[in-house]
Amino acid sequence: MMELAEKGCLFDWVNKMTMQEPEARYIIRSLLEAVSYMHSKGIVNRDLKMENVLITKDCKPIICDFGFSQDTRND
Secondary structure, eight states: OOOOOTTOBHHHHHHHSOOOHHHHHHHHHHHHHHHHHHHHTTEEOSOOOGGGEEEOTTOOEEEOOOTTOEEGGGO
């Protein structure tokens, strides 16, 4: 089960509308915090792109598609 991402993927959302600077800063900061957290746990996504970031109704980004991810703790 996953939270509903009503605004679709970041790529489509950016192409459909003009994003205001506060929204862009919030999304970028949230993504950087998420990537930092994943790296602290030894997880590397390896396929992070705008199409793999979903946006919720309140502009919260959700990273999805971990099909190419790797757990670096066991290397």
